[in-house]
Amino acid sequence: MTTDTKGKDLTERAAALVGLLRGNAARTEEGRRVVEENIEALAGAGLFALTVPGRFGGHQASVRALLEVSAELGRGCGSTAWTTALVNVCAWITALYPERAQREVFGEDPGARxxxxxxxxxxxxxxxxxxxxxxxxxxxxxxxxxxxxxxxxxxxxxxxxxxxxxxxxxxxxxxxxxxxxxxxxxxxxxxxxxxxxxxxxxxxxxxxxxxxxRGEYPTEFTDEALYRAPFVPVLASVLVGPQWGMARGGLELVTASLAEGRPLSHTFFTRAREASSTQMQLAEAAQLVDTAGLHLMRAADDIDACAASGRRMPLRERARVRMDTATVARRSREALDILLNLHGAGSFTEANPLQRLWRDQETASRHAMTNPAVASELYGRALLGIEEQVTPLI
CATH class of the missing domain: 2.40.110.10 (Butyryl-CoA Dehydrogenase, subunit A, domain 2)
Structure with missing residues (x-):
């Protein structure tokens, strides 16, 4: 997890909202929009201003902090986490424009989304x-x-x-x-x-x-490290913070259910947690969640280090970030799949939040920017030094 004070504080603010988001997840889904109570709570906690320049009262936080915040929120509600992550990456992009444009957005309203x-x-x-x-x-x-x-x-x-x-x-x-x-x-x-x-x-x-x-942005504030970060790596990485969070949320829900001592149907086990099959599946799911987090944080640290140094991120590193983000999406999805198998058919009742996490994860992980096949091909080409690529978005 993040070690900088600002990032730690913002992540703790996000963690404090997980219960609220989880309680409002069904209403957010049914209404097909994030409920206003969530929006107000996020705004009040300053979580829509993670990447807004400090000149306008924003946090101007690191990419790692942005990803950790969105992952925390994803534990409670995938849609809310996704919306928050996308609003923040759009604030980051807005800060790449000339000051005149930035001021038209944030100077008029520091809370603009x-x-x-x-x-x-x-x-x-x-x-x-x-x-x-x-x-x-x-x-x-x-x-x-x-x-x-x-x-x-x-x-x-x-x-x-x-x-x-x-x-x-x-x-x-x-x-x-x-x-x-x-x-x-x-x-x-x-x-x-x-x-x-x-x-x-x-x-x-x-x-x-x-x-x-090419990393050439028209902002006049070239001393602000956050707004020197490589374009596509930032755009890709923000898509999977919420997905890692959803997988973590699923792991928490299933682990809590097992702790309650429910039986393993159609077996002699009166407590599913005592079965080796349960223990092995839970361990495998947890390892996949951990793997996703390690890849995500490596990508975040690479992006932040590059921005801090002021250098342009080399093609091979940019391709690896694309591969990392695809790995986060795939491993998070695989973890939830195992957790659903572990929890059984009851996972799919409308009252069970696991089915919402599963549907949200299945949908979010199909975003074109995190397509594992495309990411594998472009990373393989970069590793082999093949100049011709399959997309300019690296």
Missing amino acids: VCSVFTPGGTSRAAGSGQVISGRWPFASGCLHAQWALLGTPVTGAAGEQLDRGVALVPMAELAVEDTWHTVGMRGTGSHTLVAEDVFVPGHRILSVSRAL
């Missing part, structure tokens, strides 16, 4: 010093609680030619939210579709993706 869809969508046309964008952007996690949005968009020239791929920072007041998030897992994230119709975005609120991938 930002959501995002990075997949390029819609159309754009050059207009003065900016772009006019239109289109639909699905899967905007946290959009129901955000005041701003980051949208992947082409950047075009006067003749309509594409010059770059950008991320446009747009007020939510200029967008419509289309209710499209109907899923079996992570229902509470409210990851609906954002719609823009001829929205003008000034140039200072468009981040160049090609430059960001």
Whole structure:
């Protein structure tokens, strides 16, 4: 766990909210949005401001602290943890923009929250010093609680030619939210579709993706280490903090159930905890959870060390972070699968929180950025020194 004082304090704040989140998990799922009681508690604890610059009253905490906080929250509610993690990574991205854009977001409202869809969508046309964008952007996690949005968009020239791929920072007041998030897992994230119709975005609120991938950010505050962190490694790692937390939450629930002394059905064991099969499965699940955590914290420490040094993270290290994050997703999912086998068919009753953790984990771990097959291929290519890669997102 984190050793820095700020990170330890923030993680303890998150741990103190686990009971509340766990108690509200069913309502969050049924309402298909994080309940306001959770949002208010998170805001009150300062957990939406983990990556907001200290200049605006934020914590400007480490990536490791962000991942540990989201993992703690994941023990209680996957949707709430995911929403919190995504809002924080969007605050981090906002802090990469020029100060003028940062001030428009956080200077006006230090508690402003930002959501995002990075997949390029819609159309754009050059207009003065900016772009006019239109289109639909699905899967905007946290959009129901955000005041701003980051949208992947082409950047075009006067003749309509594409010059770059950008991320446009747009007020939510200029967008419509289309209710499209109907899923079996992570229902509470409210990851609906954002719609823009001829929205003008000034140039200072468009981040160049090609430059960001090279670690070139337009923020003037180059002495702030957090905002020197490598782009894709940060984006990938934040997706699996909540997943590690969900696996930990499942392990806690099953261990507590076994401690209560329930029997092992259709056997002579009146207490399932006394069966070697129970002990072995529990140990295997715990080891998978530990493995996930070790990979996640290695990735976090690599990112933070790189940011502190000011150097650009080499391709091989960036590829390893992608591999680490995929490993966290896979091992967390495998751990929950074993825990469900251990707990039995009762895990799938609607009253049992394990089935929600399982559905949330199964959904979250399929995010394209944590695809194990893709991560394995790009890491293998990096290890072999093969220049041609399968994705620019490394």
